[in-house]
Amino acid sequence: xxxxxxxxxxxxxxxxxIGGLDPEGVFDTASEKVALVIFLVIASVIFSMFTxxxxxxxxxxxxxxxxxxxxxxxxxxxxxxxxxxxxxxRSTVSAGKQKNIMTAFIGGxxxxxxxxxxxxxxxxxxxxxxxxxxxxxxxxxxxxxxxxHALHLLGGLWVWSKSSIRLxxxxxxxxxxxxxxLCTLYWHFLLIVWLLMFAVLSNT
Amino acid sequence: xxxxxxxxQEQELSHPHSWxxxxxxxxxxxxxxxxxxxxxxxxxxxxxVLSLLMRMQLGFPESFDLIDPSSYYQSVTMHGMIMxxxxxxxxxxxxxxxxxxxxxxxxxDMVFPFLNMLSYWVYLLSVLILMASFFVGDxxxxxxWTLYPPQASMAGTPGSDTGLVLMVASLAVFIVAxxxxxxxxxxxxxxxxxxxxxxxxxxxxxxxxxxxxxxxLFAFPALLVAAxxxxxxxxxxxxxxxxxxxxxxxxxDYNGGSPILFQHLFWFFGHPEVYIVALPxxxxxxxxxxxxxxxxxxxxxxxxxxxxxIGGLSFxxxxxxxxxSGMNPYFGFFFATTxxxxxxxxxxxxxxxxxxxxxxxxxxxxxxxxxxxxxxxFIHGGLTGLFxxxxxxxxxxxxxxxVVAHFHMVMGVSPVLVLFAALYHWYPKVTGRMFHEGMxxxxxxxxxxxxxxxxxxxxxxGFLGVPRRYYALGTTDFIPESANDLNTTITIAALxxxxxxxxxxxxxxxxxxxxxxxxxxxxxxxxxxxxxxxTPPVHGNWGDELPTVYRWPYDYSVPGAHQDFIPQNTPESxxxxxxxxxxxxxxxxxxxxx
Numbered sequence: 200x201x202x203x204x205x206x207x208x209x210x211x212x213x214x215x216x217i218g219g220l221d222p223e224g225v226f227d228t229a230s231e232k233v234a235l236v237i238f239l240v241i242a243s244v245i246f247s248m249f250t251x252x253x254x255x256x257x258x259x260x261x262x263x264x265x266x267x268x269x270x271x272x273x274x275x276x277x278x279x280x281x282x283x284x285x286x287x288x289r290s291t292v293s294a295g296k297q298k299n300i301m302t303a304f305i306g307g308x309x310x311x312x313x314x315x316x317x318x319x320x321x322x323x324x325x326x327x328x329x330x331x332x333x334x335x336x337x338x339x340x341x342x343x344x345x346x347x348h349a350l351h352l353l354g355g356l357w358v359w360s361k362s363s364i365r366l367x368x369x370x371x372x373x374x375x376x377x378x379x380x381l382c383t384l385y386w387h388f389l390l391i392v393w394l395l396m397f398a399v400l401s402n403t
Numbered sequence: 404x405x406x407x408x409x410x411x412q413e414q415e416l417s418h419p420h421s422w423x424x425x426x427x428x429x430x431x432x433x434x435x436x437x438x439x440x441x442x443x444x445x446x447x448x449x450x451x452v453l454s455l456l457m458r459m460q461l462g463f464p465e466s467f468d469l470i471d472p473s474s475y476y477q478s479v480t481m482h483g484m485i486m487x488x489x490x491x492x493x494x495x496x497x498x499x500x501x502x503x504x505x506x507x508x509x510x511x512d513m514v515f516p517f518l519n520m521l522s523y524w525v526y527l528l529s530v531l532i533l534m535a536s537f538f539v540g541d542x543x544x545x546x547x548w549t550l551y552p553p554q555a556s557m558a559g560t561p562g563s564d565t566g567l568v569l570m571v572a573s574l575a576v577f578i579v580a581x582x583x584x585x586x587x588x589x590x591x592x593x594x595x596x597x598x599x600x601x602x603x604x605x606x607x608x609x610x611x612x613x614x615x616x617x618x619x620l621f622a623f624p625a626l627l628v629a630a631x632x633x634x635x636x637x638x639x640x641x642x643x644x645x646x647x648x649x650x651x652x653x654x655x656d657y658n659g660g661s662p663i664l665f666q667h668l669f670w671f672f673g674h675p676e677v678y679i680v681a682l683p684x685x686x687x688x689x690x691x692x693x694x695x696x697x698x699x700x701x702x703x704x705x706x707x708x709x710x711x712x713i714g715g716l717s718f719x720x721x722x723x724x725x726x727x728s729g730m731n732p733y734f735g736f737f738f739a740t741t742x743x744x745x746x747x748x749x750x751x752x753x754x755x756x757x758x759x760x761x762x763x764x765x766x767x768x769x770x771x772x773x774x775x776x777x778x779x780x781f782i783h784g785g786l787t788g789l790f791x792x793x794x795x796x797x798x799x800x801x802x803x804x805x806v807v808a809h810f811h812m813v814m815g816v817s818p819v820l821v822l823f824a825a826l827y828h829w830y831p832k833v834t835g836r837m838f839h840e841g842m843x844x845x846x847x848x849x850x851x852x853x854x855x856x857x858x859x860x861x862x863x864x865g866f867l868g869v870p871r872r873y874y875a876l877g878t879t880d881f882i883p884e885s886a887n888d889l890n891t892t893i894t895i896a897a898l899x900x901x902x903x904x905x906x907x908x909x910x911x912x913x914x915x916x917x918x919x920x921x922x923x924x925x926x927x928x929x930x931x932x933x934x935x936x937x938t939p940p941v942h943g944n945w946g947d948e949l950p951t952v953y954r955w956p957y958d959y960s961v962p963g964a965h966q967d968f969i970p971q972n973t974p975e976s977x978x979x980x981x982x983x984x985x986x987x988x989x990x991x992x993x994x995x996x997x
Binding site: 248 | 514515586587589590594595598601604620621624625627628631632639640641642643659660664667668671699703704707711951952953955974975978
């Protein structure tokens with residue numbers, strides 16, 4: 200349904216449930232997915248606002264760039280693996296197969312947990328080097344942004360753990376199809392956010 | 404996958420068994436709406452009392468000892484924040500959005516009822532956190548509702564410690580609640596409309612609430628970001644917003660932060676917030692006007708486009724709140740231009756309301772009184788907005804009562820009049836009883852004339868240069884004695900308006916028991932919510948079968964129709980045919996005269 204067509208309809212002229220006036224959801228998909236996509240847009244706004252604030256604050260004279268710990272490269276790898284595993288789980292479910300679904304789906308979550316653990320290690324490294332949250336605005340932003348990203352991931356892991364329990368207790372993959380699909384979408388989103396964030400942090 | 408409207412699917416409705424699951428932990432959108440509405444109005448009363456305390460101080464500065472300078476600023480802050488966020492936003496979207504969206508969309512409930520329930524309880528939590536700040540050591544924050552740093556966290560500002568933290572935390576919690584509700588409203592409108600209900604057959608109420616919710620979902624994150632960074636500054640000692648600053652002679656630990664950044668973030672939320680409140684009001688008032696004028700809304704499509712255009716433009720006008728903040732003057736030019744542009748779709752809506760009334764068969768019921776009253780107050784408030792949108796006019800007026808008068812007229816009185824119009828209009832559907840018409844009309848006149856008595860003189864005070872935000876004016880050369888007399892008059896009017904709101908509460912509570920039993924559709928309205936099989940609608944809304952929609956919601960004064968209107972769910976086959984069309988009595992009379 201084209202947006203222009205929808206918005207230029209003259210509702211006073213057409214009556215009845217006819218042709219083009221048949222009910223159409225604006226999006227041809229499950230409501231949960233629509234809601235998730237809207238949520239992802241909201242999350243993008245939040246991350247963009249922080250990024251804009253980051254660049255504005257960076258211009259001020261007391262800013263000292265932070266050299267990011269190399270641990271972050273390993274963490275990035277972990278998150279990429281996590282996302283790949285989720286994608287694998289999703290393709291498996293879409294193809295209607297059962298095999299390897301446990302490895303893929305549960306493995307995906309486990310790698311995300313490893314990513315968060317890795318982020319905590321990075322925080323520890325920074326603290327050990329004397330870079331505390333209040334030492335410099337660059338540090339404050341680093342802790343804030345990585346923390347916020349990890350919080351989003353934790354939210355995802357909460358949904359993932361519920362689906363995993365259902366999967367482990369013998370739930371049919373068919374019933375979990377939507378859940379797996381949405382988890383995958385969310386993980387890809389958080390991977391993209393992380394990659395952009397990592398690029399911003401390490402280039403400034 | 405072929406699209407099946409969610410309303411037609413076998414939806415998993417919760418089946419409450421006990422009183423608690425039915426009325427407390429309820430997942431029914433109607434119960435949640437009433438919970439939202441009740442809480443919002445209750446907390447709004449707190450804000451009303453605060454404003455009366457302020458007015459007592461301003462009107463009779465020497466005679467009362469009710470509040471000191473600190474509690475005056477605390478009252479200003481809490482009054483503003485409660486009214487804007489916790490009353491208006493919550494009541495329009497959480498209250499009316501919840502009640503009307505599923506009913507007007509022909510759905511059984513919101514698409515995510517559990518999330519919807521959670522939304523209310525988290526909202527209640529945010530209100531409780533905010534109210535808790537009245538009871539902590541140094542009381543709530545007195546930073547002004549805009550919470551500008553650095554003064555918000557400086558020791559001289561009342562409640563700069565716990566009070567500020569509680570306020571900011573409460574806002575963050577509110578945003579979580581709003582997001583849960585908002586996802587529901589938007590998804591329900593997009594995906595769960597009943598058969599035949601295209602987007603352009605939705606009542607303007609739904610359009611207003613829908614677009615306002617989208618604004619909220621994208622604007623509140625800016626406030627969340629500001630709130631989080633402010634919490635970091637206050638609790639952990641970071642310097643996101645806090646510059647190097649000296650307090651009582653000794654430098655604080657902060658260094659180099661940007662207060663202007665906070666202002667940008669705050670107003671990137673703050674301006675759309677005006678429309679988060681205004682757009683639902685525009686929608687509701689359109690439906691009330693159309694129903695009681697027995698005419699289709701004038702220019703339906705234009706009204707929808709205007710709502711969308713205003714929604715889009717509202718994101719690029721925010722810095723008109725910051726002309727005096729010291730930002731680059733070129734910004735001011737840009738934002739003045741966009742601000743004046745946004746007046747175009749807004750004015751268009753006003754013309755269309757007036758044209759809806761033109762030659763209508765107007766029924767002057769109490770809801771219609773409030774709706775027409777809104778047109779007046781909104782035009783006045785909107786026109787002074789044009790003054791303030793221009794940089795050169797704003798600069799001298801910015802810190803005066805002119806601004807107070809402007810935004811109270813456009814964003815206080817106007818939406819509140821719509822709220823009353825809507826509360827009276829839908830009261831029979833929600834409760835199954837009619838309210839007392841005479842008392843409601845008396846309530847209207849007291850409120851309408853009373854608020855004019857408050858805010859018209861305030862414009863004049865502004866032109867005199869009387870500064871806002873002052874606890875007491877004292878004696879200065881440029882403020883004549885008459886200004887003080889005017890302040891006294893305003894206070895008396897404010898007390899009168901405040902007291903007259905009792906009429907509303909007496910009316911709605913008295914009518915719950917003693918009101919006449921309401922017809923299912925007492926106003927003869929064509930939209931879906933009036934066509935439910937039960938009044939008030941029961942859980943699941945529609946009995947066994949969901950409605951099918953055959954037409955738009957504004958078929959009023961249709962020649963030959965049984966009751967002069969055709970409900971949205973009446974099939975074409977039941978329409979009056981050409982033979983059945985009776986002679987219009989008005990035309991009959993005019994023909995007889997010629």
